[in-house]
Amino acid sequence: xxxxxxxxxxxxxxxxxxxxxxxxxxxxxxxxxxxxxxxxxxxxxxxxxxxxxxxxxxxxxxxxxxxxxxxxxxxxxxxxxxxxxxxxxxxxxxxxxxxxxxxxxxxxxxxxxxxxxxxxxxxxxxxxxxxxxx
Amino acid sequence: xxxxxxxxxxxxxxxxxxxxxxxxxxxxxxxxxxxxxxxxxxxxxxxxxxxx
Numbered sequence: 001x002x003x004x005x006x007x008x009x010x011x012x013x014x015x016x017x018x019x020x021x022x023x024x025x026x027x028x029x030x031x032x033x034x035x036x037x038x039x040x041x042x043x044x045x046x047x048x049x050x051x052x053x054x055x056x057x058x059x060x061x062x063x064x065x066x067x068x069x070x071x072x073x074x075x076x077x078x079x080x081x082x083x084x085x086x087x088x089x090x091x092x093x094x095x096x097x098x099x100x101x102x103x104x105x106x107x108x109x110x111x112x113x114x115x116x117x118x119x120x121x122x123x124x125x126x127x128x129x130x131x132x133x134x
Numbered sequence: 135x136x137x138x139x140x141x142x143x144x145x146x147x148x149x150x151x152x153x154x155x156x157x158x159x160x161x162x163x164x165x166x167x168x169x170x171x172x173x174x175x176x177x178x179x180x181x182x183x184x185x186x
Contacts, residue, residue: 065178068174069171069174072167072170072171073167073171074150075151075163075167076150076151076152076160076163076164076167077149077150077151077152078148078149078150079150079151080147080148080150081148114150117151118150118151121151121154121155122154124154125154127154128143128146128147129142129143129144129146129147129153130142130143130146130153130154131153131154
């Protein structure tokens, strides 16, 4: 494959055709995700000075804010859905080196608090579902 | 009929805390959470306007 690439390198359409042909048996989701990331990377390369790092950190900042909002809303409604979402997003933001560490840690702890609050309220009511009868 | 009851119980599980605590407490908590979110949104917007 390498030899073929060097042979046809002066015609970019040839390599692209070859790459497409190689990707054809891949399943739909993977094939979808790869061109999306490629276009994102070229977009970043055009816009910023240090493109990859800045955009990645900005993504992480958005994740931290999303984790905080989800954790806060999840205290009252949809604990089972929003709590784990806040946990995952907060951890992901910290792992990707966000600038807003405080917001990410707050979202992480709010996500944990969602599940703790739900467990406490369920234990107090002795029931998993509605108990507004009294 | 049993299907409707099961769906109702599942909804109660999905809603979570609001289905367990009394209604006035739910309203109070919703007001507090909404106020915090509003303050956060206003600060965020102001900060973004200053930054750019």
